[in-house]
Amino acid sequence: MFAYFDIGGTKSRVVISLDGNSFDDPVKFDTPKDYNEGIALVTEKILELADGTPIEAAGGGVAGPVDSEHTMLINSPNLPDWAGKPLVQDLSTKLGCPVYMRNDTAIVGLGEAHHGAGKGDKIMAYITVSTGVGGTRIVDGHLDKGVHNFEPGHQIIDFDKSACPECYSVVAQDYLSGTATEHRFHKKAYEVMEPEVWEQLSRWLAFMLNNTIVHWAPNSVVLGGSMIVGDPAIPVDRIAEHLDDILCIYPDKPAVKKAKLEDMGGLYGAMVYVNQQIRKDK
DSSP states (O other), rough: EEEEEOOOEEEEEEEEEESOOOOOOOEEEEOOOSHHHHHHHHHHEEEEHHHHOOOOOEEESSSSSBOSSSSBBBSSOOOOTTTTOOOOHHHHHTTTTEEEEHHHHHHHHHHHHHHHHHTTOEEEEEESSSSSSSEEEEEEEEOOSSSSOOGGGBBBBBTTHHHHHHHSBBTTTHHHHHHHHHHHHHHHHGOOOHHHHHHHHHHHEEEEEEHHHHOOOSSEEEEEHHHHHHHHOHHHHHHHHHHHHOOSOOOSEEEEEEESSSGGGGHHHHHHHHHHHHHHHH
């Protein structure tokens, strides 16, 4: 038996798998802001699902950048009390099994590469546009390596703020994210109904993707997050059209796709990641 978790800044999901290749409906709950309460609740929900059966291994994603050993959050805007705590060690002790963890965006990207929109692509870039903007690179079905988490949302796309004087910095996520959109229009992104706003966001995102593509050279770019799969959303077809005009260095442009797994991406990615780590450890 295996356990998978997706610990988000506001919501968490856990699920059990009997064979390591499939799982049933997950249990969803609010993520406690207090670390000790959170660890207790995550393990309680997993052990309830296991119903006394020993767990061979567990793993998943957590919201925020993790340390180079993938054992703890190093900071987290949504879960500040969780940062610097021995997350993997505490989960392993309470569950009685090895625990494998990565940043939640990386895990969702892994899920899309194996079970979602990027299935079959040798090199896939996953970009999420939601509360913030993040991403990861998948090579031959595995997470690419870096000294730290990849942070494509922190690339500069408007160095002098001429494109958006009211935006509060020059990095991509402060132009494209739901948080940035709310800051600009003083209402939630899903309340912004003007088509011209979403068209502007599609063009800005195309510039960001141009930079990401020339650095990562992927076969495909999979876009996820509430600003992409929500309603209203940044239209993927318009992003691709803008990118056709902007990206000129390559004769063949990578396919731009909308993520398919929605809220389940983190659990599918966790299943893949745990299996990969078990094989690696043998």
